[in-house]
Amino acid sequence: MVLLWSLDVGIWSFRLPRHPPLAPRLAFDITAAVSILGGMKIFVCGGAGYIGSICVEELLNAGHEVTVFDNLSKGHRDAVDPRAGFVNGDLGDLEQTRQALRAAGPDAVMHFAAASLVPESMLHPSKYFRNNVANGINLLDAMVDCGVKRLVFSSTCALFGTPERVPMTEELPVRPLSPYGQSKAMFEQMLRWYEQIHGIQYVNLRYFNAAGASQRFGEDHRPETHLIPNVLAVALGKKEQVEIYGTDYMTPDGTCVRDYIHIVDLAAAHILALQSRQSVSYNLGSGDGYTVKQVVEACRRVTGLPIPAVERPRRPGDPPKLVASSKKIASELGWKPKFQKLTDIVASAWAWHRAHPNGYGG
Numbered sequence: 001m002v003l004l005w006s007l008d009v010g011i012w013s014f015r016l017p018r019h020p021p022l023a024p025r026l027a028f029d030i031t032a033a034v035s036i037l038g039g040m041k042i043f044v045c046g047g048a049g050y051i052g053s054i055c056v057e058e059l060l061n062a063g064h065e066v067t068v069f070d071n072l073s074k075g076h077r078d079a080v081d082p083r084a085g086f087v088n089g090d091l092g093d094l095e096q097t098r099q100a101l102r103a104a105g106p107d108a109v110m111h112f113a114a115a116s117l118v119p120e121s122m123l124h125p126s127k128y129f130r131n132n133v134a135n136g137i138n139l140l141d142a143m144v145d146c147g148v149k150r151l152v153f154s155s156t157c158a159l160f161g162t163p164e165r166v167p168m169t170e171e172l173p174v175r176p177l178s179p180y181g182q183s184k185a186m187f188e189q190m191l192r193w194y195e196q197i198h199g200i201q202y203v204n205l206r207y208f209n210a211a212g213a214s215q216r217f218g219e220d221h222r223p224e225t226h227l228i229p230n231v232l233a234v235a236l237g238k239k240e241q242v243e244i245y246g247t248d249y250m251t252p253d254g255t256c257v258r259d260y261i262h263i264v265d266l267a268a269a270h271i272l273a274l275q276s277r278q279s280v281s282y283n284l285g286s287g288d289g290y291t292v293k294q295v296v297e298a299c300r301r302v303t304g305l306p307i308p309a310v311e312r313p314r315r316p317g318d319p320p321k322l323v324a325s326s327k328k329i330a331s332e333l334g335w336k337p338k339f340q341k342l343t344d345i346v347a348s349a350w351a352w353h354r355a356h357p358n359g360y361g362g
């Protein structure tokens, strides 16, 4: 029996060479095993932000070693798990990014760092193309220079624009309606060439609406544009009322339908993505759609508070219905959401916001 180590793909394989027709090729992917058992070094760009912070926590819980690289433009130092290394660095600085990557010597990079406010991107497209595309090139070039070959990228369902059908599968045409969505689509396109030319293997995770919290870390965007934290801000007495934009869509109660995925389920998908041996894109949501009014109602049930709401006209560019098909990641990586009930997602967010009424600010 011959034991082979293939450096470029990180695979141990056992082969019985004498009897080729009978030789069962028992391939054992050590990267897959290590990603489950822990022990990989992961460089997390944007690990002080909402999703990054909880992915870092879950990576550490799984036994991985983590270095967070974040310029704290939107993230919070207190959101970085103390078990992780931290570099206050900016992807806009190629040399700084390269040095941090070289010092960390990771097996893989997770790339959460981005500007991600759709309305802002409609006013300041250059900020989005600069940070999400040009600064992303710095990260990719630093990976090439340091020989890091694996990337998990935070992409978005916004690259599909208004979909032709739901649930949304990966084959739908990419037709973003904003510079934000376009910037993510451009990064995905660039990745195809970095794979072909430099051998960087990537997994694009196209999230739907991330929501909820872990026990320690939660959502503190400034400004906050996401529905659940905004509804809970009313429950906390920080805002007077919830604004519901558009009540005349072709949906069960006239309000927009969205897919909410629990942040811990999202983090689990990132850890599974480390096992992938191919470059691939996955849509990532719970697969269940809820209207805005149903979300407000779920928040009322969880908090036991009335939460006043006012109805406003539609906002331009809001697709009526965005619901993921996550069948591909379920069948290829075995991902399965654990927290599918909307009230469970809201309850975790509520617990965190009650414990941190000022977010990471105190």
Ligand SMILES: NC(=O)c1ccc[n+]([C@@H]2O[C@H](COP(=O)([O-])OP(=O)(O)OC[C@H]3O[C@@H](n4cnc5c(N)ncnc54)[C@H](O)[C@@H]3O)[C@@H](O)[C@H]2O)c1
Residues within 6 Å of the ligand: 045, 046, 047, 048, 049, 050, 051, 052, 069, 070, 071, 072, 073, 074, 075, 076, 089, 090, 091, 092, 111, 112, 113, 114, 115, 116, 131, 135, 154, 155, 156, 157, 206, 207, 208, 209, 210, 211, 221
């Ligand atoms: N929140 C969602 O529901 C959602 C949905 C789809 C996609 N996404 C994507 O997921 C990723 C994470 O989202 P989030 O909600 O955690 O956002 P976030 O703003 O909370 O986190 C982003 C982090 O990246 C850091 N960052 C930004 N630019 C940087 C740079 N140039 N150098 C170093 N650090 C930088 C910020 O300081 C912040 O900590 C983003 O790429 C976003 O586009 C989020």
